[in-house]
Amino acid sequence: xxxxxxxxxxxxxxxxxxxxxxxxxxxxxxxxxxxxxxxxxxxxxxxxxxxxxxxxxxxxxxxxxxxxxxxxxxxxxxxxxxxxxxxxxxxxxxxxxxx
Amino acid sequence: xxxxxxxxxxxxxxxxxxxxxxxxxxxxxxxxxxxxxxxxxxxxxxxxxxxxxxxxxxxxxxxxxxxxxxxxxxxxxxxxxxxxxxxxxxxxxxxxxxxxxxxxxxxxxxxxxxxxxxxxxxxxxxxxxxxxxxxxxxxxxxxxxxxxxxxxxxxxxxxxxxxxxxxxxxxxxxxxxxxxxxxxxxxxxxxxxxxxxxxxxxxxxxxxxxxxxxxxxxxxxxxxxxxxxxxxxxxxxxxxxxxxxxxxxxxxxxxxxxxxxxxxxxxxxxxxxxxxxxxxxxxxxxxxxxxxxxxxxxxxxxxxxxxxxxxxxxxxxxxxxxxxxxxxxxxxxxxxxxxxxxxxxxxxxxxxxxxxxxxxxxxxxxxxxxxxxxxxxxxxxxxxxxxxxxxxxxxxxxxxxxxxxxxxxxxxxxxxxxxxxxxxxxxxxxxxxxxxxxxxxxxxxxxxxxxxxxxxxxxxxxxxxxxxxxxxxxxxxxxxxxxxxxxxxxxxxxxxxxxxxxxxxxxxxxxxxxxxxxxxxxxxxxxxxxxxxxxxxxxxxxxxxxxxxxxxxxx
Ligand code: HEM
Ligand code: SF4
Numbered sequence: 044x045x046x047x048x049x050x051x052x053x054x055x056x057x058x059x060x061x062x063x064x065x066x067x068x069x070x071x072x073x074x075x076x077x078x079x080x081x082x083x084x085x086x087x088x089x090x091x092x093x094x095x096x097x098x099x100x101x102x103x104x105x106x107x108x109x110x111x112x113x114x115x116x117x118x119x120x121x122x123x124x125x126x127x128x129x130x131x132x133x134x135x136x137x138x139x140x141x142x
Numbered sequence: 143x144x145x146x147x148x149x150x151x152x153x154x155x156x157x158x159x160x161x162x163x164x165x166x167x168x169x170x171x172x173x174x175x176x177x178x179x180x181x182x183x184x185x186x187x188x189x190x191x192x193x194x195x196x197x198x199x200x201x202x203x204x205x206x207x208x209x210x211x212x213x214x215x216x217x218x219x220x221x222x223x224x225x226x227x228x229x230x231x232x233x234x235x236x237x238x239x240x241x242x243x244x245x246x247x248x249x250x251x252x253x254x255x256x257x258x259x260x261x262x263x264x265x266x267x268x269x270x271x272x273x274x275x276x277x278x279x280x281x282x283x284x285x286x287x288x289x290x291x292x293x294x295x296x297x298x299x300x301x302x303x304x305x306x307x308x309x310x311x312x313x314x315x316x317x318x319x320x321x322x323x324x325x326x327x328x329x330x331x332x333x334x335x336x337x338x339x340x341x342x343x344x345x346x347x348x349x350x351x352x353x354x355x356x357x358x359x360x361x362x363x364x365x366x367x368x369x370x371x372x373x374x375x376x377x378x379x380x381x382x383x384x385x386x387x388x389x390x391x392x393x394x395x396x397x398x399x400x401x402x403x404x405x406x407x408x409x410x411x412x413x414x415x416x417x418x419x420x421x422x423x424x425x426x427x428x429x430x431x432x433x434x435x436x437x438x439x440x441x442x443x444x445x446x447x448x449x450x451x452x453x454x455x456x457x458x459x460x461x462x463x464x465x466x467x468x469x470x471x472x473x474x475x476x477x478x479x480x481x482x483x484x485x486x487x488x489x490x491x492x493x494x495x496x497x498x499x500x501x502x503x504x505x506x507x508x509x510x511x512x513x514x515x516x517x518x519x520x521x522x523x524x525x526x527x528x529x530x531x532x533x534x535x536x537x538x539x540x541x542x543x544x545x546x547x548x549x550x551x552x553x554x555x556x557x558x559x560x561x562x563x564x565x566x567x568x569x570x571x572x573x574x575x576x577x578x579x580x581x582x583x584x585x586x587x588x589x590x591x592x593x594x595x596x597x598x599x600x601x602x603x604x605x606x607x608x609x610x611x612x613x614x615x616x617x618x619x620x621x622x623x624x625x626x627x628x629x630x631x632x633x634x635x636x637x638x639x640x641x642x643x644x645x646x647x648x649x650x651x652x653x654x655x656x657x658x659x660x661x662x663x664x665x666x667x668x669x670x671x672x673x674x675x676x677x678x679x680x681x682x683x684x685x686x687x688x689x690x691x692x693x694x695x696x697x
Pocket of ligand 1: 602
C-alpha cells in the first residue's frame with residue numbers, strides 16, 4: 044500500500060546568504076516557517092517542487108519537508124527542521140535572533 | 143617551517159581568480175548549482191544547515207603568527223567573530239556569505255593559506271603528529287615525509303581514479319598522536335640498528351565500518367618507502383571493490399582478501415616498481431623538503447622562573463601538570479592551549495583569542511603554532527622560563543583551562559548545529575558533560591579520560607576511539623545517543639564496544655555520569671585510569687549500571 048501523503052512545506056537555502064528559506068503560496072521565498080505554503084496534496088507538491096527547483100539563481104538544495112498546521116501557520120515536525128527554523132544551539136546566531 | 147614557493151603563490155593566485163569568476167557566474171545565473179557545486183567543494187566551500195561554511199586547510203597543523211592573525215581577521219570581517227578548529231587539523235568558518243568568499247580566499251593567500259580541498263577518489267592530504275619536530279619521544283620529524291608523500295601523490299597519473307578516497311597519516315614517535323591506525327595507511331617512523339625506516343599499517347578507518355589498521359610491513363627502509371607505498375596503493379587500485387562505495391576502502395580489501403594475501407601481492411608489485419626508483423631522486427627530494435622544516439635555534443637559559451612559579455602557584459602548577467608535554471630540547475616545553483573551557487564549544491576560538499595566541503607565539507614560541515586533531519592549539523617550542531608569563535596572558539584571554547586529556551577535553555564534531563549530514567547534535571552534549579563534571583568538581587579526581595562525540599555515522603568526532611564514545615542518531619524522529627566504551631586512538635588502538643540501547647538527549651549526560659561513577663567505585667586506586675580499569679573489568683559492570691532494569695528482568 045502506498046504511504047499516505049503527509050503535509051509538506053518547500054524549503055531550501057538562499058543562494059547568496061546560505062540561510063534557510065521557505066516557499067510561500069504567493070511564490071515568495073520567506074525566512075519564516077509559519078509563512079510557508081502548507082501543501083496537503085501530493086500532485087500539487089510535485090508541481091510546486093518542480094517550480095521551486097527552477098529558481099536556480101535564488102535558492103539551493105530545494106526539498107519537501109514534513110510540517111503540520113499550527114496556530115500561526117505551518118510548524119515543522121522533525122527536530123532537524125525545528126533547528127533549521129532557529130539556528131545553532133551553542134550560540135544566539137541565525138534566525139533565533141535575526142527574525 | 144614549510145613555506146610556499148613562487149610556483150605555489152602563482153598557482154594560488156590563479157586558482158582564486160578562477161573561483162572569483164565562477165562565483166560571479168553562479169550569482170548571475172550562468173552556472174547552475176549542479177555545475178557550481180564541485181567547483182565550490184574543491185575550494186573548501188560547503189553548504190551547511192544554516193549557512194555556507196568555508197574550510198581552510200592548515201597543512202600539518204602548522205601555522206606562524208602572521209597566519210593566525212589572518213585567521214582572526216577573517217573571523218572578524220566575514221564571520222561572526224570566531225572560527226572552529228576541527229579534528230581534521232583545519233579551521234572552519236560557519237557564516238560566510240557567497241559574495242565574500244573570493245575576498246576571504248585572497249586574504250588567506252596573502253599569508254600562504256588556502257581552502258583548496260583534496261576531493262574525489264584520490265590520495266588525500268597526509269596528516270602528521272601535532273607535536274612533530276618538538277616531542278621528546280620523536281625518532282624523526284614526520285612532516286617532511288608527509289610533504290614528500292603529498293607531492294608524490296598529487297597528480298600521480300595512476301592514482302586519480304581509485305575505488306575510493308585514500309588517507310595516510312604519519313607519526314615520528316612511538317606514542318601515536320596521529321591516530322595512524324585509523325587511516326588507510328598509517329606510517330610510523332622507527333629506528334632499527336641506527337637506520338631510519340617505516341612501519342606500515344594498512345586498512346584502518348572509522349566511519350560506517352570501523353577497523354584498526356594491521357601491520358603490513360614491520361620495517362621499510364627510507365629508500366624503499368615510495369615504491370612500497372606505490373605498490374600497496376596499486377594493488378588495491380586493481381583488486382579493490384568498485385561495485386559498492388561502502389565496500390571500496392582498502393580496509394574492506396584487507397578484511398575480505400586477507401592481510402597475508404595482500405602482503406604477497408604487494409611484495410610482487412614492489413619488486414617490479416623498485417627499479418623505477420633506482421636513481422634515488424625521491425631521497426634527494428626528501429632532503430630538500432627537510433630544509434623547509436628546520437627547527438628553530440633553541441636557547442639555553444636557566445629555568446628558575448618556572449620552578450619558582452611551579453612551587454608557589456597552585457593554579458599554574460595544575461595547568462603545567464595537564465597542559466605541558468616533554469620537549470626534545472633542554473629547558474623547553476610543548477604548551478597546549480585548551481579550546482575546551484567547560485561549557486564552551488569545543489574547538490572554537492574568538493578573533494581576539496586567535497590574536498592573543500599569535501602574539502604569544504611570536505613573543506615566547508619561536509613564531510610557531512600547531513592545531514591538533516583534538517581541537518586544541520599548541521605552542522610547540524616554549525622555553526620554560528617564559529611559561530609563567532605565558533600562563534598569565536592565557537588566563538586574561540580565557541585560554542588557561544587546565545584540562546588536556548581530562549574529561550572536559552572533549553572532541554565533538556559540529557553535529558546538527560551546523561552539519562547538513564548530521565543525525566543529531568553533538569556540541570551541546572559536549573557542553574553539558576563538561577559543565578556537569580565541572581560542577582561536581584570531579585575532573586581531576588577522575589584523571590585521564592577521552593570522550594569523543596560524532597553527530598552521525600561518518601565519525602568525524604572519532605567516537606569509535608574515545609574511551610567513552612558517543613554517536614548521535616535519529617531514532618524515529620528523536621535524537622538518540624549510542625555509547626561505546628574502551629576505544630583507544632593511540633599506538634594500542636582499539637575500537638570501542640557498544641554498551642547497548644542508546645539514550646535520549648536528556649539522558650545522555652546522566653548516562654556518562656553513571657559510567658564515571660561506576661569507574662570511580664571499582665578502580666583499584668587513584669592511579670588506575672579509566673581505560674586501565676575498563677580493560678581489567680570489561681564492559682559488564684558498566685552495562686549493569688547503565689541498564690539496571692535489564693538485570694532485574696533477567697533475574
Ligand atoms: C559540513 C561539514 C562536514 C561534512 C559534510 C563532512 C562529511 C564527511 C563525510 C561524508 C565523511 C565520510 C567519508 C567516508 O568515510 O567515505 C567524513 C569523514 C570524516 N570527517 Fe567530515 N564532514 C564535515 C565536517 C567535519 C569536521 C568539522 C571534522 C572535524 C571535526 C571532520 C572530520 C572528519 C574525519 C576525521 C573523517 C574521517 C572518518 C574516517 O576515518 O573515516 N569532518 N566527513
Ligand atoms: S560526523 Fe556526521 S554530523 Fe559530525 S561533522 Fe561528520 S558528517 Fe557531520
